[in-house]
Amino acid sequence: MRKRFDDELRHLNDLVLEMASLNESAIKKAISLLDEKNKNIAEDVIHDEERTDQYEKTIQNQCLKIFVEQQPAASDLRRVSSALKMITDLERIGDNARDIAEICMGLPDDCDTTSLPLIKEMAEATVNLLNRSIDSFVNLDLELAKKIDDEDDVVDNYFLMIRDQLIDIIKADFDPGAAIDFIMIAKYLERISDHGVNIADWVIFTVEGSRT
């Protein structure tokens, strides 16, 4: 019974990892659209988001199957419940990447995206945080999970810096529509990072039995 449970759990982990890899690739592709509006890449991001939705359903069914067939208790129950919860975060990250791609594709053609190098740095910090939160889940690494909140402060700080920079460039006659688009992209990155924090919180819950 235990071996069967471990196999089911391994399968669950693999699925979560695949879903998270899709997310990582979607965020990177979405942000690359700031440099070049490429219709194929934008369609790729949309396709990734649809696959993420499918993964959510598959993983959810896998969790319910484990609940019914294995009736896990204590930390096993928390582990499966956490997976069930965290896929909501992963699914929404897919939505956020798609939102970013759609905003990038709608930017005016003459929009100068080079004036905002911070957005790319913020995207990098976000992807990094997300990878580490997923690592903490896969390895049930409590120490790593507890560091994610501090990394989120870095991402939040990028948001504030970008916001201030945008206010300055609006005053210097930058297209206010494009400025609002940029702040939305930064907001979506901030949201993605928040989802990473949630994932780490679920890891803490799984190991310690209570959430932060």
Place this chain on the structure above:
Amino acid sequence: MRKRFDDELRHLNDLVLEMASLNESAIKKAISLLDEKNKNIAEDVIHDEERTDQYEKTIQNQCLKIFVEQQPAASDLRRVSSALKMITDLERIGDNARDIAEICMGLPDDCDTTSLPLIKEMAEATVNLLNRSIDSFVNLDLELAKKIDDEDDVVDNYFLMIRDQLIDIIKADFDPGAAIDFIMIAKYLERISDHGVNIADWVIFTVEGSRT
């Protein structure tokens, strides 16, 4: 056993309802800060958010308790799993209300909030959508749950109208920092409405066994 399960389920529903009522009141209080920056009301919203966090933990424990003690199957399992998922939405609505309150309190004192009557209309539509999604959960009302997506289109449309209005007033020399704050408030309302749609999706999943 069934009676016990029904009692547990009723208790679960009551808790979800209480948590949702807190949300409704927090959103209304947060938006009222646009009219008057009232420190006590802002603190109330923060307190509501903290209580929402507590509710999330209590309801989560109640769900895990039902999983272990009652080992529900089929639609009962879906119902408890849905409650477990939807409290994440309710918890985030609390966060969003708090975010709105914090933005309102940070607006410049001379900021003219009357130039954006649409934000209040949007807030009303959002609270309405949320109430109806919670009603659909409590009564397992599939017909109502299926209407929520259309109501979300109305809220999304408000966001676009507010965005356009803000671009216009920035061009007419409105403080760009305050404009970005307003668009963030509208974004948070849009997010709250998305959480309402998620709740309705969980109702559809509970009744039909698959998500939209």
